[in-house]
Amino acid sequence: MKLKIESEVLKFKKLVRLDSGKRINSCEIAFKTYGNLNKNKTNAILVCHALSGDQYCAGMNPHTNKKGWWNVLIGPGKVIDTNIFFVICSNVLGGCMGSTGPSSLKPKTKTRYGLQFPVITISDMVRLQEKLITYLGIKKLFAVIGGSMGGMQVLEWAAKFNNKINAAIPIATSYRHSAQNIAFHEIGRQAIMADPFWNRGNYYKKKIPKGGLSVARMIAHITYLSETALQRKFGRNLQNSDFFSFDFDTDFQIESYLKHQGSSFVERFDANSYLYITKAMDYFDLSANKGGLAKVFKNTNVKFCFFTFTSDWLFPTSETKTIIKSLNSSNSMVSFVEVKTDKGHDAFLLDEPEFHATLKGFIEGQITQQKI
């Protein structure tokens, strides 16, 4: 008998305890699945989304009416083939697409959490994903995969639940957020909090802090692209004419592009969720655990397959090499590919043939080994 589940919400009856020491009552995790779970429940792949992602990783996103954020990779006949795999993707704790977060209603008062929502960590997110997997009756995941913040979750899975996953595929990520990345996030948060409409997080019945969130998104967006790609795609091309406008409207195409990124983001994302999720990323540091990275992954049976992209300056290859060095020293099974591309951090979301071909090869190898 095959378990068939589609868009659902897992409600926690017990209090959910967080790393901060605080607890959440009536916590919910929204998730979406694709394909069918096989009889032995050995074909499940958990997909972890990035900062601005959601559970709609494939097919159509019913909220935006656009394709899922990893539709290029996941679906029938694709690299992550939903004819073969049961794909699960859940909105992270703290998010704004159905999982409990700062925009959710508090169970008792039925008012929005806002800043009363407790600060969360990547580890908190992953613990709830693990409960979701258990709820779905899955004892061991075929693989956990994700890029950027999704990759942090993958590493956290490998660190904390190594017996519950076969393979870990961290992409364009790091074992800890760097000073520069914290800096970019903090500026985004300052932009939101400087917006008077933010109103200390209490804006849900009023005007939302569009200006601040839009600026935060624009800042982040630059870090997702490479200098080369920006120059190739936009250069110094003007938007409307052959002449400068000599005003503060849009002169250059790059300006128009960024403004569009900002203004479309505020339509789909909650400003407080942006604060909470960026903070969770900033807090992430597997090497801060006692004994460092070597201890965290000691004697792991997880099969790792890392991907980085040459022009990704947000999560440069050097960070991944640090963790690989640690894994190699403990004789772990590690594959690693640095994909040559000028598309920057965003490359993990795009149709990058070398990335997709290598990932396909790794997955096929695991299919043979795991006999699914």
Place this chain on the structure above:
Amino acid sequence: MKLKIESEVLKFKKLVRLDSGKRINSCEIAFKTYGNLNKNKTNAILVCHALSGDQYCAGMNPHTNKKGWWNVLIGPGKVIDTNIFFVICSNVLGGCMGSTGPSSLKPKTKTRYGLQFPVITISDMVRLQEKLITYLGIKKLFAVIGGSMGGMQVLEWAAKFNNKINAAIPIATSYRHSAQNIAFHEIGRQAIMADPFWNRGNYYKKKIPKGGLSVARMIAHITYLSETALQRKFGRNLQNSDFFSFDFDTDFQIESYLKHQGSSFVERFDANSYLYITKAMDYFDLSANKGGLAKVFKNTNVKFCFFTFTSDWLFPTSETKTIIKSLNSSNSMVSFVEVKTDKGHDAFLLDEPEFHATLKGFIEGQITQQKI
């Protein structure tokens, strides 16, 4: 007889015509000089300041009670020796330290320009500097020197007034602003303009847009530093304790540092000036002139000495190499040093021994050649 001038203001009696086609009435340029002009008026060095700089390049800045922004380089016995040279530095047109800009009073109405101030260009700035030099009785400058936007002015001088300068020393700069740099500037401007206190530039008698300007400064500040320097200086060090705060105050030292950069900047800089000066930088592109760079510098007699810094990702060495290639192909006199440092773009303001030693050598060579 030696001409001795200190802090002064040059007032233009005629209308000043701008690249935009607009004109400014009663325009003023504030400047500061150091050292004495020699009899033959051959020992004058024009120092051009960067985006947030001013005319106080050496000694003490009377407004901030801090040392001048290039005091490490300029002064008695220093690399730019004010016992030998007559150093001139003027606040750029559009600035907020005495030169006419958006915070200045309109001559007729005695109200502040705000957004009624015309959009300016690097070329506009340099044309007024040239008039200042003429006013000071100088026919030919010993050298023009500047970093970042100051370097753009140096290149503009070499392009437009090559007979009026002996040497040009462009540092950590480019012949045109890149797509990524325009993007960072535009986000800074968006942050300012998203601040309701900005009020379409009309805030001088009210609350100023501190939040927006502070965020703009923080964004820019990251681009002035290298990832390596940030990691070395701050890493993931916490500000106040060994534990995360689990709130949205300051956790990391890098956050505290950036906030300080933002909040101290708003005390000394005008938000509208920030809009105008960044726009001028974005518009800068010497290669857009008819015939490109090759034509711009054809048959120049200017002696060039370029400096770049290995970890400067705002104005990477590759951009300077493009202009050097063009100069070399026209048989120009070009020196070029790429200084190895992890201090990023900001290195041009710091005590970088290799930079200072090479610059000293170049200047001494020119002293011999020019017989001053």
